[in-house]
């Protein structure tokens with residue numbers, strides 16, 4: 001393996017990761033600068049249960065009409081994000097646990113998962129380009145982030161067997177894109193996962209306090225009965 | 232601001248009509264003179280708007296501004312888009328993006344690095360602010376149905392209310408919003424009911440009830456101290472539907488309740504919820520809380536009203552900076568308890584027409600009551616049937632967010648009412664029951680426009696119909 005690839009897989013990745021962590025830290029500091037208001041009402045429900053339920057929303061496609069009615073959309077979401085996780089894992093396995101990718105079925109499994117995400121990425125791109133609503137709301141960042149991910153998935157599929165002796169370009173492409181990603185992500189829509197816990201927590205806490213979430217009938221939900229609304 | 236193609240609904244082009252604002256200023260109305268109610272003044276509104284945006288935004292709202300991934304999944308949760316599927320400007324995400332892009336450009340530093348890349352944008356002047364007004368007041372009833380359908384937890388309903396609040400500070404509001412806010416600031420109630428009218432109506436209803444029940448024992452007490460219940464109402468009840476007060480009084484009487492209505496602080500509705508004006512919200516809610524305090528009432532009971540319930544039970548305490556010290560509940564919950572405790576008896580065979588129930592968004596999605604009204608209706612009606620979708624997934628009556636007061640948006644409101652009309656028609660019911668006075672008007676508009684064979688009723692009316700009077704009372708009634 002060339003020195004260039006070695007540095008790209010290690011030092012460059014770590015530097016990019018450090019940059020990402022730095023921007024995220026600044027970003028979190030920025031979010032915490034905004035104030036929250038204390039709810040002065042007596043609770044009917046349970047804030048923690050509401051927040052917990054809301055945070056778990058990602059794994060409960062039945063919880064929202066929008067995902068319940070469009071199971072295909074949800075399935076694509078799952079495949080896409082598992083693909084992202086597998087492609088990220090690949091960038092850590094190759095430099096730090098290369099033995100794992102010497103097991104052929106493991107490589108094939110990772111490739112299959114990332115390839116499926118690649119296909120979903122293309123479907124999403126076509127939808128964004130053809131659906132009038134998505135076209136109207138999409139920003140250049142929305143398109144660029146998606147295209148970047150699609151290209152990155154393709155690079156991952158090519159690089160995952162980790163055979164620098166057969167040519168370093170797939171690995172250079174994969175790790176080069178990953179480094180670029182780590183620097184670009186904090187400024188793009190891709191960092192939505194940083195906000196998810198916040199939006200979900202605040203919404204769930206507020207609706208949990210009122211007893212609107214989790215919906216009545218959900219197991220483990222503790223609420224006061226009507227008339228027990230003691231202040 | 233880069234202009235986007237205007238919505239084909241034409242709503243975004245509605246002009247700003249500030250005539251009543253000018254008159255209020257000229258008349259020297261105290262609320263205007265003291266700066267509580269803001270009026271429109273041409274000038275640097277852009278600067279003030281941006282200042283307010285940066286100053287007022289809270290953390291939950293800031294993350295709702297940043298978290299949207301433009302997936303478009305919320306589109307089909309909105310009755311505006313469902314009724315106008317070829318118009319992307321009716322989607323929750325497009326509406327929210329109109330304020331989001333300003334936030335990105337002026338508050339979010341990542342959006343300032345390359346604004347065009349993330350579609351950040353600014354406002355040029357009052358014309359742009361007026362367009363924004365038409366979007367947040369005219370194309371959204373702040374029903375929060377999209378909020379419950381966003382995978383990211385983006386609260387578009389709250390973003391819309393927040394934006395309305397900024398515009399209200401500048402007087403860039405629909406004329407109806409200004410007028411109702413003015414009335415509530417000036418008179419303490421949103422329909423400018425005078426104390427004389429209020430008290431006379433209560434006496435009138437008391438007398439009607441005495442005749443109906445054949446006894447002088449029944450009363451509608453006013454300002455009686457140390458009662459268990461302080462009953463607060465919607466001014467619409469005084470103006471257009473006083474029978475609803477008589478229904479409540481009849482139920483309280485038969486349940487043997489110790490109750491009173493306040494002479495001041497009786498309006499539980501709150502236009503601050505719709506205009507986004509937390510100051511007005513605080514003022515109106517505090518009137519109610521202080522009435523309870525003054526009369527040493529043990530509990531505040533709120534008559535059937537969606538936004539009144541949300542404002543008085545939930546938002547008002549926080550707006551007013553007032554820690555809740557006494558239970559505050561909807562009258563439907565009170566009635567449910569009477570039924571459970573056997574304090575009133577009912578006969579469901581007195582309500583034989585098929586009834587369906589419309590969940591008010593402010594109660595079901597932004598409040599806690601979903602099963603309670605159903606439990607009451609199951610007991611008082613012979614044929615109760617659900618509409619679909621229901622509970623927290625129900626569609627708005629179309630009159631939410633104060634839209635009933637905004638005449639300029641009425642054609643669009645009725646057009647998108649098609650979704651509600653289809654939902655109502657499919658139930659096959661003859662009565663649609665709701666626990667919200669605002670929904671009564673919203674639903675009536677839809678029923679009339681789409682020529683549906685339905686009548687709108689409220690829970691108390693059905694309970695009152697079904698009440699079984701104690702033997703002596705029944706005898707007196709029959710002989711009268």
Ligand code: SF4
Nearest residue numbers: 299300302303305381
């Ligand atoms: S569903 Fe949520 S994240 Fe998706 S476009 Fe709508 S508001 Fe944005």
Ligand code: SF4
Nearest residue numbers: 309371372374375377
């Ligand atoms: S709050 Fe209701 S009316 Fe407004 S955009 Fe969302 S779903 Fe539509």
Ligand code: SF4
Nearest residue numbers: 537591592628631670
């Ligand atoms: S009027 Fe009724 S249905 Fe319509 S928004 Fe208000 S509470 Fe919701």
